[in-house]
Amino acid sequence: MLTLTDKDLKGIAPSANNAFSAELAENINKYAAQYGLDTNNRFAAFIAQAAHETDGFRTLEEYASGAKYEGRTDLGNTQKGDGEKFKGRGIFQITGRDNYARISQKMFGDDTLVKNPELLEKPEYAVQSAMIFWNEKNLNKLADKGTVASFNGITKVINGGINGLEDRKAYYEKAKAIYPVTQQKAQGLKR
Numbered sequence: 001m002l003t004l005t006d007k008d009l010k011g012i013a014p015s016a017n018n019a020f021s022a023e024l025a026e027n028i029n030k031y032a033a034q035y036g037l038d039t040n041n042r043f044a045a046f047i048a049q050a051a052h053e054t055d056g057f058r059t060l061e062e063y064a065s066g067a068k069y070e071g072r073t074d075l076g077n078t079q080k081g082d083g084e085k086f087k088g089r090g091i092f093q094i095t096g097r098d099n100y101a102r103i104s105q106k107m108f109g110d111d112t113l114v115k116n117p118e119l120l121e122k123p124e125y126a127v128q129s130a131m132i133f134w135n136e137k138n139l140n141k142l143a144d145k146g147t148v149a150s151f152n153g154i155t156k157v158i159n160g161g162i163n164g165l166e167d168r169k170a171y172y173e174k175a176k177a178i179y180p181v182t183q184q185k186a187q188g189l190k191r
Helices: 006-012 021-035 040-053 097-108 117-121 123-136 139-145 148-159 165-178
Strands: none
Touching (some): 006 040, 006 165, 021 123, 040 123, 097 117, 097 123, 123 139, 139 148
């Protein structure tokens, strides 16, 4: 079983927040196998993406107010105040009423996160919500390839684009130094 220590986490992201970095590592270890993060390729890609999304494991809440999400019906923000209430939280910055509701159903079987969105700022829920998202989007399959293109593809799924790609790659290189990644060999065409 792969493990992430607080020392490893800080090796990847030296400015990680001491107030919760050990708890993040503990919860990544707790949930990794359940969500199939059981190879170096998967673990390194997940940790690198999480490091970027949390500003080097410094925050579990988006710095901006969330006002830019107000009225975003594509996120399910249909009620006044939804933008700020459902701003990015967790290690993958879950955003929007619909995403909070979907993740809440998977974590709690009810609308706990809709009623208490700040729960995603707690390390356990921050980690679990990201792993649920990772699993829903079948990102293990991309991570298994271990290529730059597959890592870029993971970035596009998590970010919706390639914002912060160079930063993500820098974290990926540090993660790969701890969890060496192997590239999947291309399958030959059958005739």
